[in-house]
Amino acid sequence: MSLFYMTVRNINKSTQSAVASASYRSGTALYSERDEETKSYGTRTVQPDSFILAPEHAPEWVNNREQLWNEVEKVEKNWNSRLAREVLVALPVELTNDQQKQLVTEYAKENFVDEGMVADISIHRDRNENPHAHIMLTVRPFNEDGTWGNKRKKVPKMVNGEVVLKENGNPEMVSIHLTNWNDKETLQNWRKNLAEKINEFYQELGFNERVSHESYEKQGLDIIPKQRLTREEYAVEEKAKKEAIENGTEYVAKTYYGKVNQEIEQVNQEIKAIKNQIEREQNKVVSLSDYREAREDSLxxxxxxxxxxxxxxxxxxxxxxxxxxxxxxxxxxxxAKDNVVKLDNWNKNLNRQMLLLEAEKNTLLKAKDMYLKEPSKTLLYGFIPSQFKEQYQEKVDNYKEKKAKLDNSIEVFNELYERSKRVVDIQKEFAIEEFNYLYPNYSHIPNDSDEIIEQKGKYVQEFRESAIVNKNLPMFDSGMNKFDSKHIKLNSLIKNWKETNHSLVIAERTKNKYKKEYNENYKKYNGKDIYVSSVKYEGAKITLSNLEKEKEALQGKLLEEMITRYPNTKQELIESIPSKIQSQVLELHLNGEQSGILSKDLEKVKTNNLNQYKNKDVDKDKNKNDFVQNESSNVSNDIGSLLDSLIKATKENETEDEKHKKKKNKPRKLRDLDNEL
Structure with missing residues (x-):
């Protein structure tokens, strides 16, 4: 019987971020306005197939993943609000990728989108045997005008058809959900509808397989279902299994539900052994299992x-x-690498706290300087001139206290980070030696990049999970271009360039937001709020300044790459190409689409840009006014004209260079004759 798997979980504001969840599931970098940082979890081996489905009355911006989940986090005010619901479903391995996508699209539309939810869907296929879809759902309905609606409303409490009154004669009110999305019956229907949708596809495509959403007992199967372990329990049991293998002892479950599952497995094996047909099938599995265990033990x-x-x-x-x-x-x-990535996120948080402390320090120094020059203007920073010294000292003491705590956290972090980096180095050595043992024919592959070592580690891990030594290693057999140090360096440069420009846009927006917040607080004049918004505004300016410096450094690196890759083009001509276009040219090199001739590569960039703007125009709402459409057209024309002038200049440079080469290669006598003529 084919696998049926579906689980529903909530994403809560108290412990999670909707933006981070969407970033991880979609494999895209998203900026979180709440955390003021870009959420990014690196590039997956197989990029998720991600898309958004929305009800007709939802606003257009819900189709922008970053804006969607930032808006969700804004509208859910309470610290413990539910931000989203995630439905995780296993997809039939018998279906093609397109069929899987069609199945999950139809299922999501019929069960969620048609009911008023926005569905952010990411299909993961990192492992061939485990295709699955993460469906992140909004939990607050939209009004017909596209604004956020309410989740709940208060109504009079009813008992036996009558309104319950309080002592003062007013009705007692209770809060009820305005949708049925939280009902147990709704969840049961979602499970039932998924099974029916899968079976519908099986039947249409001629597969004999069928799935059921019901328990084994309801299906009439004499199998006891196991308890699903938490991530932490699973990690403990996996550790115990590996230790048992290493020590040559029998695996004994450690956690309560791990022990329960071990007993259930034993009972299920006995039940299966009773059934004749199942017994024959089981004998085949046991034989294969014995073979694999013996092989696994030895290796x-x-x-x-x-x-x-x-x-x-x-x-x-x-x-x-x-x-x-x-x-x-x-x-x-x-x-070990994942642990360092988590520490990097902690480091980002520490850096953000350091930046805010730097901003607060700058604000205090400015306020003190203002007090010495013109005391009345300390009002601009939330201080009362007559109470400045007391208020200033109180804020300085508070600043010092926060800095001491942060310094302590940084000290703890630094020690842990150094140890974690050392463990990565140790695991590198382990991965290389283990890989060379399993695959001696590939031991010649250099270990000159983290990406190569990470891939070797993956092949070792695959063996630990399957006990199979592959005859061929596709990632290494298909060519080493993606592991080339120049390729890795360029990939990192392009990625940093895009992220920095994206962060600059957000930083500018954040600075304007805090400036507006400051002005509003100053009009109402609340000293505490003015001081806080002054610090936040100062922090936003520091962030923007740092990003601009980072962008300037990246522009220099882009230019270096361009000069290296187009050595026959005059440097001043390359310098005249805007950095944005330089990055697009270099991206052609990254994807193996370059010709090596700058004019041709610029023409390719021009085609890509025109196609991009054409697609944007097609996607625009037909009811948009002419001004918006003309503005988009003007931007497209401006870029096209700029690229045309650059293409013309590079062609002239290439023609001049070609003439010089021909003249240089002419026989001596012919060159002398040319000179005489």
């Missing part, structure tokens, strides 16, 4: 010996123990 013993043979210091072991406690179990190169 794993030798693989684990590779680790044991690498000498480690007591400090190394201490670092490994600390990181193992953080990741909750066995450490490999991937988990």
């Amino acid at each position: 794993l013993d030798k693989l684990n010996k590779v680790r044991k043979d690498i000498p480690l210091s007591s400090e190394d072991w201490k670092s490994i123990k600390i990181v193992a406690n953080r990741v909750g179990g066995f450490i490999d190169y991937k988990s």
